[in-house]
Amino acid sequence: MDSSTFSSTAALLFFLLPLHFLFCNFPTIGAAQPEKLFREYIGAxxxxxxFTDVPINPSVDFHFLLAFAIDYTDGSHPAPTNGNFRVYWDTENLGPSQVPVIKAKHANVRVGMSLAGDTIGNNKPVYFHPTSIKSWVANAIHSITEIVTTYSLDGIDIDYEHFSSDPDTFAECIGQLLFYLKQNKIVSFTSIAPFEDDSVKPYYLALWRKYGHLIDYVNFQFYAYPRGTTVSQFLKYFDEQSSNYKGGQVLVSFGTDGSGGLSPQNGFFDACSALSKQGKLHGIFIWSADDSKKADFKYERQSQDFLASQK
Known part of the structure; x- marks a missing residue:
């Protein structure tokens, strides 16, 4: 995209956005949902x-989420760059040439990228830090479109976990970005990855209230709850988050990095069975393939086999 085309397109976006939201300002789902969805973060x-290390069951819809693209500089003292995203996942093993290959080999596979994440460099938090809504959105559209095109990606996931702005600014920046990417068919799916924390929750709820109709999946980080979570507690948490993200496809999750929440060993799949019987199981995601490699992807197989077995 040359600079003149980008400038005129961005100008048209900001003119049309107010008209769009006169008619579409409520949380509904942006696309029809797969019945058996499995997602996995990879590369962080x-x-x-x-990609080829991870077992892929042909009977599920499978999403890889490359982690992460980050709007920060390199170096020993990384700093925010106002929406100018760069690739920070393992490009040697997960480069542009590998994405079309895995999608061609498995018709049920799509690949997206996750934005931001927790930390960068020497465990420095990645902050959402826009100079202005207009400049952040323009930079994000340009940089993300370039990455999506280079890597032949299908979608994006929003995983900001630290903020130096107010919730309304976050909602506007991310919402306008998602609108542009979907309206121009740059991506076919979008998701957010919130978790239960008072410093995080208001931002994602503000985004959901105004732009929920543009978000296909809620990758809720249930592994951010305390270690030792029980099945009954997990089901309670799920109902709470389904209420918070009303109308959304809230996916259940666990980590293979020894983090918290409800583990497969302690009843995760029992909870999935209960949700499935109630018609509430929308899919499963795992953090992350990098950690799962140590155990030969045991729980990736179990999760996909479980989903494939559901009627």
């Missing part, structure tokens, strides 16, 4: 994991 830990 530098463990030399490849």
């Amino acid at each position: 830990e530098g463990n030399n994991v490849r």
Whole structure:
């Protein structure tokens, strides 16, 4: 996209946005949902994991989420760059040439990228830090479109976990970005990855209230709850988050990195069975393939087999 085309397109976006939201300002789902959806984050830990390492069941819809694209500089003292995203996942094993290959090999696979994440460099928090809504959105549209095109990606996931702005600014920046990417068919799916924390929750709820109709999946980080969560507690948490993100496809999750929440060993799939019987199981995601490689992807197989077995 040349600079003149980008400038005119961005100008048209900001003119049309107010008209769009006169008619579409309520949380509904942006696209028809797969019945058996499995998602997995990959590439964040530098463990030399490849797409081809991960078992893929042909009877589920499978999304890889590359982690992460970050709007920060490189170096020992990284700093925010106002929406200018760069690739920070393992490009040696998960480069532009590998994405079309895995999608061609498995018709049920799509690949997206996750934005931001928790930390960068020497465990420095990645902050959402826009200079202005207009400049952040323009930069994000340009940089993300370039990455999506280069890597032949299908979607994006929003995983900001630290903020130096107010919730309304976050909602406007992310919402306008999602609107542009979907309206121009740059991506076919979008998701958010919130978790239960008072410093995080208001931002994602503000985004959901105004732009929920543009968000296909809620990758809720249930593994951010305390370790030792019981099945009954998990089901309670799920109902609470389904109420918070009313009308959304809230996916259940666990981590293979030893984090908290309800683990497969302690009843995760029992909780999934209960949700499935109630018609509430929309899919499963795992953080992350990098950690799962150590155990030969045991729980990836179990999760996909479970989903494939559901009527």
